[in-house]
Amino acid sequence: MGFFSKIAKGLTRSRESVVKEVKGAFGKGKLTEQVIENIEEKLLAADISMEVAARIMEDVRVQAKGEEIDSRQLLTWMAESTRNLMPETPVWVAKAKPHVILMIGVNGAGKTTTIGKLAHHYKTQGMSVMVAAGDTFRAGAIAQLEKWAQRVEVDIIKHQEGADAASVAFDSYAAAKARGMDILIIDTAGRLHNKGHLMEELRKMVRVLRKHDEALPHECLLVVDGNTGQNAIQQGQGFNAIVKLDGLVVTKLDGTAKGGAIIPLCREFGIPVCWVGVGEDLDDLIRFNREEYVQGLFLKEEVELIPDPTALPEGKTASDYYLGV
Template sequence: MLKFWKKKPAETEAEIPIVPPADPATLDGAAPVIQETLAEVPSPAEGRTDNERFVAPIIDPTPASETEAEAAPAKRSWRERLSGNSFARGLSSLFVRHPKLDDDLLDELETTLITADVGVAASSELVENLRKRMHKREFADSPALLAALRAELVALLKPVEKPLDIRGRHPFVTLVVGINGAGKTTTIGKLARRWRDERHAVMLAAGDTFRAAAVEQLKTWGTRNDVPVISQGQDADAASVIFDALQAARSRDIDVLIADTAGRLHTQGGLMDELGKIARVLKKIDVDAPHEVLMVIDGTTGQNAVNQVRQFLQIVGVTGLVVTKLDGTAKGGVVFALAREFGLPIRFVGLGETATDLRVFEAEAFVDGLLPASLGVEGQGHD
């Protein structure tokens, strides 16, 4: 009966080899640069065809539960994303409070548009067109006016609905600029996720060497998206970092290089000059680089965004816009003001926190998301 207490012989566990961490990869011809990467990016094989180019493996380090939680919001329509926008709330309230079709309604509509940061000139022009049509008896009721308003707003945005095409250049160099706090680095992370999911080999360049922790923040996005990040230390020369990153991207057959830059105000002359230097240095490798200068605009900044774009245009030649934070307290009207003032393509808009909430800009879906649902037109919300 004491056999019950007899100790069993220990089971032999399989030995698990301990693999020492690999040394950081160094780039040929770029000794001072450290390449931070989750997956090693192989150099092009000799004799390999274009169809055999390396594509970064799609490995999502996010736990399955988080991935499912993040994917769910992507199914929400533009109207669901923009319903809390003050522009949307203002228009809905206007037509509820003032259902009668008259000049007072149009006056209030003009005030609503101006308050929503559409701009005085654009708002006045739009409302005067509607007023003339109303006096010509083109509108029978408020729903008809709402439909006409929709058509006017869509017409204003359609010319800037130009999705970014990264084909035709290899690597396609995207320089991301903007002021502090606009959401540049977050936008870069979301772009990396989008293009990686589309089977493009992506590389990031940590060109924001001015702000503390900016390099680490970009590395975090690189880790999350499993894409390599080229970086140096804080206060390194940003133009040198991005120059070496382009060399690395070319040698390793990368499809698209996304370069971060220091956030700056248009009043900071030294930092603005740095942008011009970055563009000049890139042209030593590729005369057409950067192929896209993407300016990130905080949708909550209102009419000040117009001044920001004007200044950046003079220094670095912005070619496309991303308007972020439109799902929160942003008034949204600045999108119309930017379209009317500059006619620059609006490539993407930020409608939430997750990677899938960076949407390709669609004029009709955006307008429908702002207008009252009684119009009877739902924004589709496709990427």
């Protein structure tokens, strides 16, 4: 399954509520204040913030110039406006050897799972990968990462449960450097952004890593559960105060109705979404692409309209549409 159908599938629930309003209640006509208000409401339900929803609808209002439009046009403008509100995801490049990625986030966000998927991704690209069991806090966390490391056949650096997480980070860098690894991905314990002592531990991890090299970590990724919606903004603020965030990983976009939360999140922090998790398997990680995201969020309602792939309109192939695969 390509990026497109995966993200489109992941965003089905978010898309449905918005598209239903636009297609069902609006259909075709002039954009009245009432119509705009109703659509804004649906955008809020998909966890697009008030500020962002208002910006999108203002853009649409300007484009429409008071003339009659249909729902398809309206959705296309909404998608365009939304895309322009999001920072573009950069092409990934290794910053050094090893390129060090630190994964942070609240409990259960999907950090360890994402590390497994990322390790797999880089390995299939021909790079050597090491993972570090920096979650020494939660019982079973080291074994969980070890399982992933075995599954994708990458090296792991670990200490005992309860050991100092900062020394795991420090040692893993030394080991990755000595072994000539391309990528080092460091796991951390889940922590609430308002838990002072755990945030202090994170600060220490970064401080200690920087004894090796001031540029470390090269990538600090905040992992947020796509279902968390706008609470993720508060989480992000807490982490941002401790360590500079480089990008977001939004997990569990499969099956959430809150897929819109991505937009206020990356606007708030001015950082791009780098990866999106759409399931629990190794391949269920996608490099984010804002164009395809907004299409998945606003435009792929065609799935109901084209139930039979053998009856596609002329000039179209099945891959032009999301068919619910």
